[in-house]
Amino acid sequence: MSQADLRLSKNERMNGQLRFSAEIDKMTSVYRRTMLVDGSRRENDAEHSWHIAVMALLFSEYAKEPADIGRVVKMCVVHDLVEIIAGDTFAYDSTANRDKAQREQKAADILFGMLPEDQGRALRALWEEFDAAETPDAKYAACMDRLQPFLHNTLTEGHTWKEGNTDRAAVEKRMAILKEWMPEVYGWMSENMDHAIEMGWLRP
Amino acid sequence: MSQADLRLSKNERMNGQLRFSAEIDKMTSVYRRTMLVDGSRRENDAEHSWHIAVMALLFSEYAKEPADIGRVVKMCVVHDLVEIIAGDTFAYDSTANRDKAQREQKAADILFGMLPEDQGRALRALWEEFDAAETPDAKYAACMDRLQPFLHNTLTEGHTWKEGNTDRAAVEKRMAILKEWMPEVYGWMSENMDHAIEMGWLRP
Numbered sequence: 001m002s003q004a005d006l007r008l009s010k011n012e013r014m015n016g017q018l019r020f021s022a023e024i025d026k027m028t029s030v031y032r033r034t035m036l037v038d039g040s041r042r043e044n045d046a047e048h049s050w051h052i053a054v055m056a057l058l059f060s061e062y063a064k065e066p067a068d069i070g071r072v073v074k075m076c077v078v079h080d081l082v083e084i085i086a087g088d089t090f091a092y093d094s095t096a097n098r099d100k101a102q103r104e105q106k107a108a109d110i111l112f113g114m115l116p117e118d119q120g121r122a123l124r125a126l127w128e129e130f131d132a133a134e135t136p137d138a139k140y141a142a143c144m145d146r147l148q149p150f151l152h153n154t155l156t157e158g159h160t161w162k163e164g165n166t167d168r169a170a171v172e173k174r175m176a177i178l179k180e181w182m183p184e185v186y187g188w189m190s191e192n193m194d195h196a197i198e199m200g201w202l203r204p
Numbered sequence: 205m206s207q208a209d210l211r212l213s214k215n216e217r218m219n220g221q222l223r224f225s226a227e228i229d230k231m232t233s234v235y236r237r238t239m240l241v242d243g244s245r246r247e248n249d250a251e252h253s254w255h256i257a258v259m260a261l262l263f264s265e266y267a268k269e270p271a272d273i274g275r276v277v278k279m280c281v282v283h284d285l286v287e288i289i290a291g292d293t294f295a296y297d298s299t300a301n302r303d304k305a306q307r308e309q310k311a312a313d314i315l316f317g318m319l320p321e322d323q324g325r326a327l328r329a330l331w332e333e334f335d336a337a338e339t340p341d342a343k344y345a346a347c348m349d350r351l352q353p354f355l356h357n358t359l360t361e362g363h364t365w366k367e368g369n370t371d372r373a374a375v376e377k378r379m380a381i382l383k384e385w386m387p388e389v390y391g392w393m394s395e396n397m398d399h400a401i402e403m404g405w406l407r408p
Contacts, residue, residue, distance in 0.1 A: 005359055007399055009392040017262045018392075021352070022359060024258060025241035028251050037229035047232050050254035053281045054228060058221045058323060070274015073281065077257045119262060148225070155209055155226060188213040188222075195211055 013116045020114045026084045033090050033163065034149040035156045043152070045080045045088065052076045052144040059147070060140060062182040067140040071126075075141040078123050079130045082107040091149075091174050092164045104131075139181045146175050147185060154192045158201025167203035168193055217320045224318045230288045237294050237367065238353040239360045247356070249284045249292065256280045256348040263351070264344060266386040271344040275330075279345040282327050283334045286311040295353075295378050296368045308335075343385045350379055351389065358396045362405025371407035372397055 006022055008015045027046040036043050043051075053076035060067050080088075085107035089100045108127065112120035129135055133142040150171075153160050161171065171193060172179075178186040196202035210226055212219045231250040240247050247255075257280035264271050284292075289311035293304045312331065316324035333339055337346045354375075357364050365375065375397060376383075382390040400406035 007358060007392075007396055009395070011388065011392075014266075014388070014392065018355065021255075021259050021262065021355060022241050025255065025356075027254070028240050028247065029242070029244070036232050037226050038233070040233070043232065044251075046254045047248070047250040050231070050250045050257070050281055051225075051229065053254070053257065053277070054285075055225050057278060057282070057327065058225065058319070062218075068274070070272070070278065073257070073277045074261060074274065077254055077277065077281070078261070081258075115262070123261065151222065151225060152229075154211060184215065184218070188211075188215075188218065191213070192211055 016114055016116050017119070020111075023111070023114060024081060024084065027081065030080070030083045030088050032088050032149075033160045034152045035159045037152055037155050039156050039159070045083055048148065049077050049080055052079075052141070052148045055144045055148055056141065059144065059182070059185065062185050063136070063140045063143070064181050064183075065136040065139075067137045071137045072141045072144075075126050075130045075137065076144060078126050079141065079145065081123070081127065082111055085110055090164070092160075092166055092170055133177065139177060143178050143182050143185070146178055147182075147189075150175065150189055150192070153201075154196065158196045158199070161196065161202045165203065168197060171202065220318055220320050221323070224315075227315070227318060228285060228288065231285065234284070234287045234292050236292050236353075237364045238356045239363045241356055241359050243360050243363070249287055252352065253281050253284055256283075256345070256352045259348045259352055260345065263348065263386070263389065266389050267340070267344045267347070268385050268387075269340040269343075271341045275341045276345045276348075279330050279334045279341065280348060282330050283345065283349065285327070285331065286315055289314055294368070296364075296370055296374055337381065343381060347382050347386050347389070350382055351386075351393075354379065354393055354396070357405075358400065362400050362403070365400065365406045369407065372401060375406065 006018055028044050030045040031042045032048055034043050053073045056072045056076050060069055082104045086103040089096045108124055112124045129138045130141050133139055175189055197204050210222055232248050234249040235246045236252055238247050257277045260276045260280050264273060286308045290307040293300045312328055316328045333342045334345050337343055379393055401408050
């Protein structure tokens with residue numbers, strides 16, 4: 001079944017909220033490149049979004065400026081919603097990243113358009129703030145969005161890096177926001193990159 | 205691999221945070237009774253936690269008292285963490301629910317004990333507040349924790365209800381917090397229970 005089978009209430013506003021709630025369950029079938037820590041399968045967007053939301057409760061002490069963790073956690077849980085329609089764009093795929101912004105804006109029109117206008121606007125604003133990565137909250141959320149798959153890669157013998165024949169420069173570019181915003185965490189990452197190169201998981 | 209393979213940093217505090225982050229990925233293999241909306245498989249705890257966190261952004265206008273949504277979202281993402289160790293206890297399994305509290309307290313000692321003490325204490329406090337369901341934030345979070353599987357049940361021909369040969373009284377008991385705290389949403393639920401009985405998905 002799908003959200004189309006939803007039995008409606010008399011409240012049109014609530015119907016939009018229920019429809020949207022059913023629709024976003026599709027996040028469980030948007031698969032990412034990253035493997036689960038146990039290596040059993042790829043993770044999906046729902047799992048990834050949850051994981052970075054919990055991590056956001058833990059690492060703020062390393063960020064250059066304080067963040068409002070409640071807002072960051074909200075950002076984390078909505079930051080990939082548009083991928084229900086636009087699909088996941090692999091971070092190291094430069095071709096797909098060219099039209100990513102356009103695809104995602106169109107997806108946002110459809111998806112957030114399912115909600116009562118005020119709520120659609122609020123969720124979209126959170127997602128756009130995340131995507132712009134300019135405010136302290138968004139920068140910190142973006143760091144969690146990079147740190148989590150990095151952690152998974154280190155624990156799955158560089159699965160995604162090997163698969164993409166990735167080199168250190170590409171990972172450094174992707175992780176640049178941590179170098180800027182969370183230098184101590186980046187120090188740990190840099191040592192892991194050295195190790196990954198030694199192990200042949202990452203090209204020098 | 206697992207969190208045991210983590211390459212450590214020089215910062216013992218950060219090591220605890222990284223270990224915990226890797227450990228909680230096990231939420232992706234704690235399966236619940238509830239099916240995904242598309243009926244393809246059961247959902248896991250990571251997916252469920254994410255889903256109720258997003259729903260918490262949408263339904264607060266129906267709650268009897270205002271909630272601090274940032275805090276609620278934090279509660280949602282941590283509320284099932286102890287199940288990594290204690291396992292998921294099916295809401296309608298009265299035998300397993302008898303020693304649930306004791307099993308979960310022991311699990312919390314181990315799991316939150318992995319974190320720096322201040323953070324372990326903070327996450328445990330959030331979980332305990334959720335579990336007690338006494339504050340407005342916890343009541344609202346508990347409502348989302350009940351509404352989401354109810355919604356899934358209505359969209360998967362009462363899958364969990366049929367499987368458990370569940371009757372209306374059991375569902376009403378489980379959903380009592382919505383009757384108290386979100387009466388308008390409960391009205392929609394009650395109509396869905398009527399429909400589920402008509403369809404033979406739920407016993408009268």
